[in-house]
Amino acid sequence: xxxxxxxxxxxxxxxxxxxxxxxxxxxxxxxxxxxxxxxxxxxxxxxxxxxxxxxxxxxxxxxxxxxxxxxxxxxxxxxxxxxxxxxxxxxxxxxxxxxxxxxxxxxxxxxxxxxxxxxxxxxxxxxxxxxxxxxxxxxxxxxxxxxxxxxxxxxxxxxxxxxxxxxxxxxxxxxxxxxxxxxxxxxxxxxxxxxxxxxxxxxxxxxxxxxxxxxxxxxxxxxxxxxxxxxxxxxxxxxxxxxxxxxxxxxxxxxxxxxxxxxxxxxxxxxxxxxxxxxxxxxxxxxxxxxxxxxxxxxxxxxxxxxxxxxxxxxxxxxxxxxxxxxxxx
Amino acid sequence: xxxxxxxxxxxxxxxxxxxxxxxxxxxxxxxxxxxxxxxxxxxxxxxxxxxxxxxxxxxxxxxxxxxxxxxxxxxxxxxxxxxxxxxxxxxxxxxxxxxxxxxxxxxxxxxxxxxxxxxxxxxxxxxxxxxxxxxxxxxxxxxxxxxxxxxxxxxxxxxxxxxxxxxxxxxxxxxxxxxxxxxxxxxxxxxxxxxxxxxxxxxxxxxxxxxxxxxxxxxxxxxxxxxxxxxxxxxxxxxxxxxxxxxxxxxxxxxxxxxxxxxxxxxxxxxxxxxxxxxxxxxxxxxxxxxxxxxxxxxxxxxxxxxxxxxxxxxxxxxxxxxxxxxxxxxxxxxxxxxxxxxxxxxxxxxxxxxxxxxxxxxxxxxxxxxxxxxxxxxxxxxxxxxxxxxxxxxxxxxxxxxxxxxxxxxxxxxxxxxxxxxxxxxxxxxxxxxxxxxxxxxxxxxxxxxxxxxxxxxxxxxxxxxxxxxxxxxxxxxxxxxxxxxxxxxxxxxxxxxxxxxxxxxxxxxxxxxxxxxxxxxxxxxxxxxxxxxxxxxxxxxxxxxxxxxxxxxxx
Numbered sequence: 001x002x003x004x005x006x007x008x009x010x011x012x013x014x015x016x017x018x019x020x021x022x023x024x025x026x027x028x029x030x031x032x033x034x035x036x037x038x039x040x041x042x043x044x045x046x047x048x049x050x051x052x053x054x055x056x057x058x059x060x061x062x063x064x065x066x067x068x069x070x071x072x073x074x075x076x077x078x079x080x081x082x083x084x085x086x087x088x089x090x091x092x093x094x095x096x097x098x099x100x101x102x103x104x105x106x107x108x109x110x111x112x113x114x115x116x117x118x119x120x121x122x123x124x125x126x127x128x129x130x131x132x133x134x135x136x137x138x139x140x141x142x143x144x145x146x147x148x149x150x151x152x153x154x155x156x157x158x159x160x161x162x163x164x165x166x167x168x169x170x171x172x173x174x175x176x177x178x179x180x181x182x183x184x185x186x187x188x189x190x191x192x193x194x195x196x197x198x199x200x201x202x203x204x205x206x207x208x209x210x211x212x213x214x215x216x217x218x219x220x221x222x223x224x225x226x227x228x229x230x231x232x233x234x235x236x237x238x239x240x241x242x243x244x245x246x247x248x249x250x251x252x253x254x255x256x257x258x259x260x261x262x263x264x265x266x267x268x269x270x271x272x273x274x275x276x277x278x279x280x281x282x283x284x285x286x287x288x289x290x291x292x293x294x295x296x297x298x299x300x301x302x303x304x305x306x307x308x309x310x311x312x313x314x315x316x317x318x319x320x321x322x323x324x325x326x327x328x329x330x
Numbered sequence: 331x332x333x334x335x336x337x338x339x340x341x342x343x344x345x346x347x348x349x350x351x352x353x354x355x356x357x358x359x360x361x362x363x364x365x366x367x368x369x370x371x372x373x374x375x376x377x378x379x380x381x382x383x384x385x386x387x388x389x390x391x392x393x394x395x396x397x398x399x400x401x402x403x404x405x406x407x408x409x410x411x412x413x414x415x416x417x418x419x420x421x422x423x424x425x426x427x428x429x430x431x432x433x434x435x436x437x438x439x440x441x442x443x444x445x446x447x448x449x450x451x452x453x454x455x456x457x458x459x460x461x462x463x464x465x466x467x468x469x470x471x472x473x474x475x476x477x478x479x480x481x482x483x484x485x486x487x488x489x490x491x492x493x494x495x496x497x498x499x500x501x502x503x504x505x506x507x508x509x510x511x512x513x514x515x516x517x518x519x520x521x522x523x524x525x526x527x528x529x530x531x532x533x534x535x536x537x538x539x540x541x542x543x544x545x546x547x548x549x550x551x552x553x554x555x556x557x558x559x560x561x562x563x564x565x566x567x568x569x570x571x572x573x574x575x576x577x578x579x580x581x582x583x584x585x586x587x588x589x590x591x592x593x594x595x596x597x598x599x600x601x602x603x604x605x606x607x608x609x610x611x612x613x614x615x616x617x618x619x620x621x622x623x624x625x626x627x628x629x630x631x632x633x634x635x636x637x638x639x640x641x642x643x644x645x646x647x648x649x650x651x652x653x654x655x656x657x658x659x660x661x662x663x664x665x666x667x668x669x670x671x672x673x674x675x676x677x678x679x680x681x682x683x684x685x686x687x688x689x690x691x692x693x694x695x696x697x698x699x700x701x702x703x704x705x706x707x708x709x710x711x712x713x714x715x716x717x718x719x720x721x722x723x724x725x726x727x728x729x730x731x732x733x734x735x736x737x738x739x740x741x742x743x744x745x746x747x748x749x750x751x752x753x754x755x756x757x758x759x760x761x762x763x764x765x766x767x768x769x770x771x772x773x774x775x776x777x778x779x780x781x782x783x784x785x786x787x788x789x790x791x792x793x794x795x796x797x798x799x800x801x802x803x804x805x806x807x808x809x810x811x812x813x814x815x816x817x818x819x820x821x822x823x824x825x826x827x828x829x830x831x832x833x834x835x836x837x838x839x840x841x842x843x844x845x846x847x848x849x850x851x852x853x854x855x856x857x858x859x860x861x862x863x864x865x866x867x868x869x870x871x872x873x874x875x876x877x878x879x880x881x882x883x884x885x886x887x
Contacts, residue, residue: 049523168543
């Protein structure tokens with residue numbers, strides 16, 4: 001029951017956060033200088049369009065209209081794409097989820113593996129080499145790494161496609177195993193760009209967490225009892241070090257979504273990040289606000305999921321959460 | 331358990347690797363005859379709609395060339411005077427019925443791709459739509475001299491003009507693509523910009539619309555029943571890549587076939603080094619200039635404190651070594667324009683009189699007007715006010731940002747301080763459109779006629795429109811009107827020359843560079859012709875010989 005109250009409280013807070021974000025974004029983007037017209041469009045035509053889009057109304061009126069439409073499930077009409085925002089999001093969000101999902105898998109599988117490997121060989125040569133390598137990769141800016149990967153593996157070696165999400169001739173739609181493979185092939189460079197920097201960070205994080213747990217009494221006890229080293233690492237150290245891993249999982253969502261903006265633009269990946277970036281530049285207010293709505297929902301949901309997972313991984317946290325809920329309800 | 335999991339993930343890795351390897355292999359298709367072939371264009375902009383009157387987006391225009399026909403089109407000469415150089419398209423023939431009436435006879439073989447005949451009613455409907463303010467077509471100002479379009483019978487459309495002038499035929503045919511009235515009549519005009527028709531068009535051109543993958547590609551397929559002959563290449567794909575360098579990489583890596591504008595000397599060199607690419611230079615249709623705002627920023631009722639003075643503008647123009655700037659930034663890819671025109675326009679002539687590069691004379695002129703360095707800080711001043719201003723430049727344009735810095739240095743050399751404001755394109759548009767700027771580096775594209783571009787950007791007709799700097803000289807207006815109305819080509823040319831020399835002397839802007847276009851196309855394609863005003867206008871005549879087909883040409887779907 002108390003767990004249910006805690007969850008309900010978190011859900012209400014999540015909705016409030018999302019609402020606050022879209023309100024903030026709505027006001028901010030409308031107050032920003034610029035207008036939704038290209039540089040060479042005749043200002044007279046621009047004025048006509050501005051009127052057609054209702055942008056000549058006071059911002060409070062526009063906001064109220066937006067909320068009324070939102071309550072009816074209508075995200076509005078994109079100025080730059082000339083189509084319903086919902087249609088644009090339905091087409092682009094799955095691409096961002098594919099990219100972010102692949103990057104997340106890459107990030108955590110590689111990062112976790114490296115972190116465990118380094119912790120098991122602490123202060124030995126592999127640990128030192130990998131420690132410096134991960135620090136080097138962690139400090140690589142994505143805007144530099146992405147074009148380099150494109151240049152080397154796309155243009156020069158020709159191993160991977162130079163941008164795009166699929167082969168426009170053979171696989172305009174993913175409707176066969178061949179086209180699934182084609183999508184994965186197109187995913188390699190953008191997902192690597194987005195995931196490799198995160199993996200380096202995860203590895204350093206995980207190594208530190210493993211080493212912290214290694215000095216705990218129960219690990220020493222297990223070792224004194226003659227438990228095999230592999231079992232100590234996997235069962236005692238790793239399980240307890242997973243708490244920080246789950247926290248990092250929750251924090252990874254904002255990183256992946258913001259990183260996706262740049263990566264999608266450079267790799268011509270047709271996702272929501274590229275859509276939002278273009279919308280900001282063209283002052284396409286409905287798309288910007290809708291993207292913020294989706295992004296904030298994903299981030300809040302990711303953090304909620306991480307909190308729930310933490311509760312499962314560490315019963316002590318469930319007790320604290322329940323106690324907090326009792327205090328509030330009392 | 332974890333080790334089992336790790337083993338499973340390793341297994342999944344091999345599966346993915348195998349499938350990905352499969353994906354890396356191209357499949358062989360079956361089409362092997364003439365008329366096969368697929369061309370992929372690496373485009374950097376995705377159009378918002380394919381409905382012609384609702385957009386002037388360049389990629390939309392390229393695609394619309396394949397879907398919607400004009401009545402007739404300019405030839406390779408891009409001569410816009412008279413009708414002798416025009417090629418028939420939808421109109422089989424035409425004749426003049428008096429000085430102000432032009433009669434078009436529509437080709438009876440022409441069909442919309444849903445099987446309906448193309449009729450004169452479509453032509454009348456199209457003209458009315460382009461002229462409807464609810465459609466907000468950017469082409470509307472270019473049709474103002476046509477009084478009305480009517481239908482004499484189902485295949486005869488009659489254009490009635492308000493006055494006689496040499497480019498009557500050009501105005502009648504160049505700006506409008508004929509639209510299917512039976513499909514668009516029921517769509518409210520104010521909804522045309524967002525009409526579903528714009529994303530799934532039905533045309534009458536050499537290609538049919540197949541699919542639009544948002545943010546990815548648009549695919550067209552040849553209409554084998556096209557009344558002017560089957561196109562030489564079966565499938566055209568515009569693949570959208572938001573970054574020019576990546577678009578160029580796609581062509582170099584043989585993952586696309588066409589990049590119609592390479593833009594920078596570096597890209598041209600890289601494309602030349604790719605053995606599968608052929609390079610096609612053609613005249614550019616864009617010029618770039620530093621616009622002087624002649625009215626006070628944000629208050630058009632007052633003159634600008636600096637640029638309201640013609641001699642200050644002239645002095646600043648003479649302080650810039652435009653030839654050296656073009657050479658150092660663009661090499662052979664650019665030229666100094668002889669006025670506010672691109673190389674596309676037929677009146678281009680390098681010997682048109684311009685203000686010289688003469689820093690000594692520039693300095694003298696400023697001193698003569700009281701702009702001297704009274705306080706010894708290296709910047710000229712007058713009545714305590716320094717000779718300083720801002721240069722507005724869109725942050726998205728690397729070339730224009732580079733030019734802003736070079737101009738800043740050249741102005742500094744004569745004691746003028748220029749500060750650079752690099753802002754987003756939408757902000758630049760807002761500030762220039764509302765007259766809230768000192769100077770701005772702007773680009774303008776021309777159609778082949780000097781009349782419409784110069785009128786919109788440099789005369790009273792452009793106030794509140796594209797004449798951002800509010801340049802006005804009654805003498806210039808008079809000469810432009812005479813040039814537009816001149817009955818003979820030579821006479822028009824002389825008048826245009828005089829008009830350009832007049833505006834150059836007034837220095838409403840510093841005309842910095844006109845880009846030459848260089849395109850890259852895969853060598854397997856034959857009969858490649860880039861018409862300067864529209865590279866894609868003759869795409870239907872390109873072809874790939876059967877012995878040069880590659881895998882992506884042969885694929886059947």
